[in-house]
Structure formats: C-alpha cells, structure tokens
Amino acid sequence: MYREVILDHYKHPHHFGTLPKKSAQATLYNTSCGDTITMELYIDKKSKKIVDIGFSGSGCAISMASASMLTDELIGKSTDVAQNLKTEDIIKLLGTTLTPSRVKCAVLPLEVIQKAMNNTV
Amino acid sequence: MINAKTIKKDFPLFSRNINKKPIVYLDTTATSLKPAYVIDAINDYYTKFTANVFRGIYTLSEEATCAYEDAREKIARFINAQKEEIVFTKNTDESLSLLSYCYLPYHVKKGDALVTTILEHHANFIPWQQYAIAHGCTFFVWKVGNDGELDLGELNKLITPKTKIFAITAASNVLGTIPDIEKIVKIVKKRNPHCFVVVDAAQAVPHFPIDVVKWGADAVAFSGHKMLGPSGIGVLWAKKAILEEMPPFLFGGDMIREVHEKDTVFNDVPHKFEAGTPYIEGAIGLGAAVEYLSKLGMKNVRKHEVEITTYALQQLRKIPGITIFGPKDAAKRGGVVAFHVKGVHPHDVAQLLNEDNICIRVGYHCAMPLHEHLGIGATCRASFYIYTTIEDIDALITGLQKVIKVFS
Numbered sequence: 001m002y003r004e005v006i007l008d009h010y011k012h013p014h015h016f017g018t019l020p021k022k023s024a025q026a027t028l029y030n031t032s033c034g035d036t037i038t039m040e041l042y043i044d045k046k047s048k049k050i051v052d053i054g055f056s057g058s059g060c061a062i063s064m065a066s067a068s069m070l071t072d073e074l075i076g077k078s079t080d081v082a083q084n085l086k087t088e089d090i091i092k093l094l095g096t097t098l099t100p101s102r103v104k105c106a107v108l109p110l111e112v113i114q115k116a117m118n119n120t121v
Numbered sequence: 122m123i124n125a126k127t128i129k130k131d132f133p134l135f136s137r138n139i140n141k142k143p144i145v146y147l148d149t150t151a152t153s154l155k156p157a158y159v160i161d162a163i164n165d166y167y168t169k170f171t172a173n174v175f176r177g178i179y180t181l182s183e184e185a186t187c188a189y190e191d192a193r194e195k196i197a198r199f200i201n202a203q204k205e206e207i208v209f210t211k212n213t214d215e216s217l218s219l220l221s222y223c224y225l226p227y228h229v230k231k232g233d234a235l236v237t238t239i240l241e242h243h244a245n246f247i248p249w250q251q252y253a254i255a256h257g258c259t260f261f262v263w264k265v266g267n268d269g270e271l272d273l274g275e276l277n278k279l280i281t282p283k284t285k286i287f288a289i290t291a292a293s294n295v296l297g298t299i300p301d302i303e304k305i306v307k308i309v310k311k312r313n314p315h316c317f318v319v320v321d322a323a324q325a326v327p328h329f330p331i332d333v334v335k336w337g338a339d340a341v342a343f344s345g346h347k348m349l350g351p352s353g354i355g356v357l358w359a360k361k362a363i364l365e366e367m368p369p370f371l372f373g374g375d376m377i378r379e380v381h382e383k384d385t386v387f388n389d390v391p392h393k394f395e396a397g398t399p400y401i402e403g404a405i406g407l408g409a410a411v412e413y414l415s416k417l418g419m420k421n422v423r424k425h426e427v428e429i430t431t432y433a434l435q436q437l438r439k440i441p442g443i444t445i446f447g448p449k450d451a452a453k454r455g456g457v458v459a460f461h462v463k464g465v466h467p468h469d470v471a472q473l474l475n476e477d478n479i480c481i482r483v484g485y486h487c488a489m490p491l492h493e494h495l496g497i498g499a500t501c502r503a504s505f506y507i508y509t510t511i512e513d514i515d516a517l518i519t520g521l522q523k524v525i526k527v528f529s
Contacts (some may be wrong), residue, residue: 001472033468033484034492034499058498060468061528105468109147 001096005037010061015071026116030108035059039112048079062102067109069093079117123425125510128367131156134307145479146517150294150457150504152346166402189401192408199411201332208357208391213323214244216342216357219457221248223367229285231257237288238263239494243487245288245321268318269296269447280312291325295488296447297454306337308489330419349410354403364390371396426456433514456505465528474520
C-alpha cells in the first residue's frame with residue numbers, strides 16, 4: 001500500500017495550506033481514527049471552474065496522499081467533475097489496493113470537497 | 122505458573138498462518154481469542170443437547186437448562202457473588218444501559234448529579250451523560266493526570282449529597298489504569314451512602330481476581346468475549362435487593378411467573394431480567410471460559426501480564442520516537458499499552474504492522490473523551506493476555522522499527 005508515490009505525497013503534500021481567497025470551505029472528521037481534513041476552494045462562479053484549492057488538517061498517509069492527489073486532479077476543472085467523482089475513481093487515482101477500512105481514509109478528502117461545494121462561504 | 126507458549130496450543134487460531142507467517146495477536150482488549158475448551162463446550166450444545174431452556178421435561182431440555190444454570194453458578198463463584206445476582210445480557214454496554222432504563226428513572230431526578238471518570242469506555246459514559254442531559258441533572262467527570270492516575274483527593278469534592286450515580290472503570294482499556302475500587306467505593310459511600318456505584322469491569326474480570334463483595338459496589342458489568350468466551354454474552358451483577366426492586370428491562374417469555382389477560386406477575390431475579398430464549402450456548406461458553414481461567418488461577422494470569430507488560434514497556438522505551446501513555450509501573454497497570462509513533466499516523470502504523478501479521482488497534486478505542494482530555498489525537502494500542510509471549514513483544518518491536526524506517 002505504501003508505494004513511493006503515496007509516501008511522497010504524504011511527506012510533501014501538494015496544495016497544502018490555506019488560500020488567500022476562498023469561496024467555499026468545509027471540514028470533516030473521521031472519528032474512528034482522528035483524521036481531520038479541511039478543504040478550501042476558490043470557485044469562479046461564471047465558469048464553475050475550481051480556480052484554486054487548498055487543504056489542511058492531519059491524517060494518515062492514505063488520507064493525506066489522497067487529498068494531495070485529488071487537489072492536483074481538480075485544480076482548473078469544473079465543479080461538475082468534482083461532484084461526479086466516485087470511490088472507484090479515488091482508488092484508481094491512488095493506484096494501490098486498499099483494504100475496506102482504508103477506503104474510508106481515501107474517500108474522506110473527496111467528501112470534504114463535495115461538502116464544501118454545497119457550502120459556499 | 123503461566124507458560125504462554127504452551128497456552129497458545131490451546132487456541133486453534135494460532136495454527137493459522139497468513140502469508141506463511143504466524144499471527145501475533147495483540148488486541149485482546151478488543152476481544153480475546155477462544156480456547157478449544159470453550160469452542161468444544163459450545164459445540165456440545167449444538168451436537169449433544171440442543172434444546173430450549175426451562176421449557177421441557179425431556180432429557181435434552183433438562184441437560185440444556187442444567188448447563189445454562191451451571192454456567193451462571195460458575196460465573197457467580199468466579200466473582201464471589203450469589204447466582205441469583207447474575208443477569209445474563211448481551212455485553213457490558215447492554216448491562217450498563219439496562220441500569221439507565223431500570224434504575225435511573227426511579228432514583229435520579231432533575232437537579233441530581235451523576236459522576237463518572239474521563240477514563241471511561243463510552244459504555245460507561247454515554248448512558249449517564251445522556252440521562253443527565255435529558256433530565257436536567259448535572260454530569261461531572263473526574264479527570265486523570267498526565268500519568269493516567271485518578272487523584273483520590275478530588276473524589277470528596279466530586280461527591281455531594283445530590284450525587285445519585287457514580288460510575289467507574291475497574292481497568293482502563295487505553296491507559297491501563299487500575300483504580301482502587303474498594304478504596305474508592307468506601308470514600309463515595311462515606312460521603313453519600315445513597316449514591317449508587319456501578320463498575321465497568323470489562324477489562325478487569327478477564328485479567329485479575331475479582332470480589333464484588335469486597336469491592337462494595339452496587340452493580341458490576343462485564344463481557345464474555347473479552348475473557349475467552351463467545352461474543353454476545355455479558356453479565357450484569359447487582360445486589361439482590363437492587364435487582365428485586367428494579368422493574369424488568371425487556372418483556373416476554375420466561376421473565377414471568379403468571380400472565381393473565383389483565384395483568385402479569387414477574388419472575389424472581391435474575392430471570393425477571395432475561396426475557397425470551399437466552400443466548401444459551403453463549404452462557405455455556407462463558408461458563409467454560411470461567412473454568413479454563415479458574416484452572417490457570419487469576420493470580421497467575423495477572424502475574425504473567427505484569428511480566429509481559431514490564432518487558433513490553435522496557436523494550437518500547439528503547440525506541441526513540443515512541444511515546445507511551447498511562448502509568449509508568451507495569452505492576453500498577455493492566456496489560457494494555459497505548460502509544461504514539463512520532464511522525465506516523467496510527468493507521469499507517471497498524472497497516473504496516475499487519476504486513477507481518479501483528480494485530481494492534483488504532484483510533485480512540487471507544488474512549489474519545491479521554492483522548493480529547495489528554496490532547497493526543499488517535500493512538501495505537503497493543504494489549505496482552507495469557508497467550509502473549511516474549512517473542513510476540515519482540516515481533517512488535519521489530520515491526521515498529523520497520524514502520525519508523527519506512528516513514529523516515
């Protein structure tokens with residue numbers, strides 16, 4: 001499970017930190033283990049494009065790597081793309097086999113992004 | 122004397138290899154493994170005397186009833202109780218919730234106080250918290266210091282004439298803290314003789330000798346699956362007078378003496394609290410578990426755990442980056458160790474250890490208030506029992522060193 005790519009994203013996460021300008025934000029906890037992820041997005045209202053995205057929080061390597069890869073994937077894309085992403089897409093993105101309990105970790109960042117999009121600041 | 126290597130042979134699970142490697146099971150605090158002795162006793166019910174209890178005159182039913190009530194008797198003796206004071210439930214959570222339905226509404230009113238500790242498992246925390254919220258009572262939580270110990274000096278201040286419920290664990294499932302129940306009950310009862318004291322003994326009954334009479338509490342709860350028994354069977358012990366006074370919990374078959382169109386006469390205790398067909402094979406399994414443990418001797422069980430825990434703490438302390446929570450002295454704590462690995466999230470620790478079949482638990486261990494109070498986030502937890510060997514601890518240490526290397 002801990003391929004180089006995952007460890008690299010964990011140790012050097014992309015888009016980590018708060019945004020100077022944001023239009024949507026949400027935080028979710030995975031209470032069974034203590035993962036916390038906050039997502040901030042800056043969405044262009046007219047084009048529905050995710051112009052900027054950032055995440056913060058703490059969690060396991062899977063949740064952090066997933067958050068990092070997801071932000072890479074979604075920046076510049078439309079919110080529709082984000083809304084339509086499913087669990088299988090996240091697993092494909094991570095490129096590793098996940099046990100059922102770790103799927104929850106991987107999917108948490110996506111849930112936060114989807115919550116943020118329904119929760120404009 | 123406990124020889125854990127020999128004891129492993131009594132447990133069929135250990136003959137399983139995963140990826141050609143043996144299993145290093147360090148999560149007994151979550152659930153214990155089951156010896157063939159218990160498995161066979163349950164199997165006997167299925168193959169030799171399957172029948173409902175209390176219902177039949179025929180041989181099978183008499184045998185089943187005998188085995189079921191025999192188990193109750195064995196369990197009563199194991200904790201120095203009377204057999205009429207042993208109520209079979211599903212688990213510790215159900216035992217404690219039963220009290221919140223059958224004792225609290227008749228004794229705890231608005232303005233009264235309920236007191237528990239920050240160490241508690243949610244089973245011995247939420248029922249009291251929720252009752253307090255719903256009924257306008259005050260809810261006080263006795264905190265621990267950073268060493269995981271409760272300060273007895275604070276207890277006098279916490280217990281007032283309005284305190285109706287005092288709930289405490291007999292052994293923490295995270296820090297391993299073992300409160301001195303006998304002493305604490307004396308202090309509470311002296312301060313307020315009308316305060317009902319309930320003890321969560323889920324992590325105590327499996328691990329050291331218990332005497333409910335000596336403890337002086339009003340009710341004690343524990344689970345079968347944590348003490349070599351099957352899951353789905355638990356015990357509520359309470360003083361006979363309390364059980365007699367409480368109304369029933371669930372209604373239906375067997376908890377009655379007579380039922381007429383207009384009214385019902387309930388059964389004597391403990392049957393008043395056991396509605397419907399019980400978990401017959403579960404009780405029989407728990408009875409067998411008690412026999413197995415009695416043969417080992419609970420003083421020996423505790424001695425082995427102290428030895429293994431002493432070794433584990435000593436070895437863990439040698440690894441830089443490992444933080445251990447709870448009392449420092451193994452003699453003062455249960456065989457459970459919560460810890461952090463610096464820079465590695467508990468999930469990742471457990472995942473990597475799993476590659477060598479090392480089974481530890483991570484998260485909040487059903488004790489979120491404790492973790493919040495200590496401000497430590499989720500933790501890793503390794504726990505030991507009669508089948509834990511020095512080699513198991515060595516495997517854990519090697520595994521943790523590997524984890525640190527991967528994440529460095």
